[in-house]
Structure formats: C-alpha cells, structure tokens
Amino acid sequence: MTQTLNTLNTNFAVPNALRFTEAIPGLPVAEISTSLATASVALHGAHVLSWQPAGQAPVIWVSKAAIFELGKPVRGGVPLCWPWFGPLADKPMHGFVRTMVWQVRGAELDASGQLVLRLGISDDASTRALWDFAFDLELVVTVGSTLTIALTTRNTGATPLSINQALHTYFATSDIHQTTVQGLAGGSYINKVQNFAVCQQEGDVVFTGETDRIYTDTTADSVIVDGVTGRRIRITKQGSASTVVWNPWSEKEKNIVDMAAGEHRQMLCVETCNAGPDTISIPAGGVHTLAATISVE
Numbered sequence: 001m002t003q004t005l006n007t008l009n010t011n012f013a014v015p016n017a018l019r020f021t022e023a024i025p026g027l028p029v030a031e032i033s034t035s036l037a038t039a040s041v042a043l044h045g046a047h048v049l050s051w052q053p054a055g056q057a058p059v060i061w062v063s064k065a066a067i068f069e070l071g072k073p074v075r076g077g078v079p080l081c082w083p084w085f086g087p088l089a090d091k092p093m094h095g096f097v098r099t100m101v102w103q104v105r106g107a108e109l110d111a112s113g114q115l116v117l118r119l120g121i122s123d124d125a126s127t128r129a130l131w132d133f134a135f136d137l138e139l140v141v142t143v144g145s146t147l148t149i150a151l152t153t154r155n156t157g158a159t160p161l162s163i164n165q166a167l168h169t170y171f172a173t174s175d176i177h178q179t180t181v182q183g184l185a186g187g188s189y190i191n192k193v194q195n196f197a198v199c200q201q202e203g204d205v206v207f208t209g210e211t212d213r214i215y216t217d218t219t220a221d222s223v224i225v226d227g228v229t230g231r232r233i234r235i236t237k238q239g240s241a242s243t244v245v246w247n248p249w250s251e252k253e254k255n256i257v258d259m260a261a262g263e264h265r266q267m268l269c270v271e272t273c274n275a276g277p278d279t280i281s282i283p284a285g286g287v288h289t290l291a292a293t294i295s296v297e
C-alpha cells in the first residue's frame with residue numbers, strides 16, 4: 001500500500017527535524033534537518049540522497065543528470081543492491097529493491113538529537129517473480145554528525161537465503177586525480193576492468209583510469225582522502241566482508257545516460273558489501289545486518 005504525502009506527514013513528521021516532500025509527484029522524500037545535519041532519503045529504493053553534517057560540504061554525491069522516475073535507479077546517493085550484486089542473467093542489475101517503493105515504519109529523534117528513520121519492505125508477487133523467497137528488509141538511517149545506514153535482512157521463509165548485497169555509496173570529492181582510499185592495502189581484489197583477474201593492492205588506492213574492483217575478505221575501515229581540501233571521510237562497517245571501489249572514468253561515463261560530462265572527476269563509490277565470493281547465508285528465521293557508519297575527520 002502506497003503511503004501518501006499526507007499520511008506520511010501526519011504519521012511520521014517530527015517537528016523541526018523531519019518532513020516529507022515529493023521529488024516528483026508520487027515519489028516521496030524524507031527531508032531531515034536538525035542542528036547536527038541535513039539529509040534526504042527517497043522512499044523509492046530507501047535511497048539516501050544526501051547527507052551534510054553541520055559545517056561541512058556535502059559528503060554524498062548525486063549526478064546533475066540523475067533521473068527521478070519510479071522504477072529507475074538514481075545515479076548517486078546510496079542505492080541498495082540486494083539480493084544480488086551486479087548483473088544476473090536477464091534480471092535487474094544489482095537486484096530489485098533499489099527501484100521498489102519502501103514503507104516508512106518509524107521516525108524519531110534519539111537522546112543525542114540524531115534523527116532515526118526506519119523503512120521496510122517484504123516479499124510480494126513482484127519480488128517472487130524475480131526471486132522466489134520470503135524476506136523482510138529494514139533500513140535504519142541514523143542522521144547526526146555521523147551517518148549510519150543499517151540494512152537488516154530477515155529470512156521469514158522456511159528455506160535458507162543466500163544473498164549478495166551492497167550499500168552502493170557515492171561520495172563527493174574535489175578531484176578524483178587527487179583522491180586516494182586508505183585501508184585496503186595488502187588485500188586482494190577482483191578487477192572487473194581486467195577480466196575479473198585477482199590482483200593485490202599495494203599501498204593506497206589511487207585513480208588513474210576506470211576502476212571497478214571488489215576487495216574481498218576485508219572488514220577494515222576505508223578512508224577517502226580528498227587531496228585538494230584535506231578532508232577525510234571514514235567508512236566503518238559491520239556485517240560486511242567486501243568493499244567495492246568504482247569510478248567509471250571519462251570513456252565509460254559517456255555511455256551512462258544519467259551522468260553529465262566530466263562528472264566522474266567529482267565522485268567515487270566506496271561500497272560496503274558482501275559481493276563476489278562473499279555471499280551471506282541466512283537460515284530460516286535468521287537475521288543479518290549490513291551497516292556502514294560514515295564520519296568526516
């Protein structure tokens with residue numbers, strides 16, 4: 001059942017902290033504004049679109065050419081990839097929940113003034129047609145001077161679930177040529193731009209061309225260092241065994257209809273995942289939470 005703007009504001013608005021607007025008619029967005037931060041979350045895809053802690057430049061990146069349309073993923077923000085990551089036969093890339101309309105289940109201010117927004121969906125005829133399993137998914141977004149995104153999968157069926165998943169986070173940076181990612185040195189990764197060759201990471205990640213890598217078997221924090229401003233963005237994760245680093249670079253960017261020319265220079269994805277061989281099995285009745293906390297240093 002779709003929640004109307006009126007219902008959402010009547011049931012879940014929080015004075016001086018949260019109200020619901022529409023990006024386009026029928027596509028509600030939670031607009032959060034507190035003394036700690038501003039943020040927005042589209043119900044379409046439970047998609048975090050922005051987060052800006054007080055006194056900081058925006059941390060999350062969204063393309064100027066992003067398309068806001070029911071059934072289409074948004075280029076930027078934090079798309080949720082679930083229950084698979086990447087392509088799967090003739091099914092939607094990165095799974096199907098990033099284009100579903102989620103329900104708001106709750107919203108409140110916690111004791112430290114953070115706005116906690118709870119969204120959920122569960123299986124229905126449309127998900128069963130793509131993936132014939134019972135599930136409940138809940139996304140809890142905690143907006144404060146840090147941002148925490150926690151995706152909980154509940155297996156509500158009688159058979160085990162096997163999933164891949166990602167918090168496909170797009171970060172803003174001043175210039176990709178002067179951006180590095182710390183925390184992955186010494187690990188190995190599947191290099192999608194070298195025919196899925198397994199490579200070793202020597203030192204920090206630097207960007208000199210198209211980059212599309214699944215770092216496997218890593219639970220470490222990643223730190224994005226913006227070499228122009230000196231800003232450091234730390235990503236701390238839980239329930240995640242892999243990290244994806246992606247930048248399409250100049251040639252690939254031309255084929256992405258919802259990216260404007262040259263925009264690859266101001267963005268990078270560092271994704272909190274269970275991807276590639278890092279599959280999660282959830283027994284009947286079991287629960288798994290994938291979470292990332294983002295902070296600015």
Ligand SMILES: O=P(O)(O)OC[C@H]1O[C@@H](O)[C@H](O)[C@@H](O)[C@@H]1O
Nearest residue numbers: 073093094168192212213244246
């Ligand atoms: O264009 P999409 O479906 O949002 O995917 C963007 C990118 O997402 C990344 O996570 C993948 O590793 C890339 O291979 C992919 O191109």
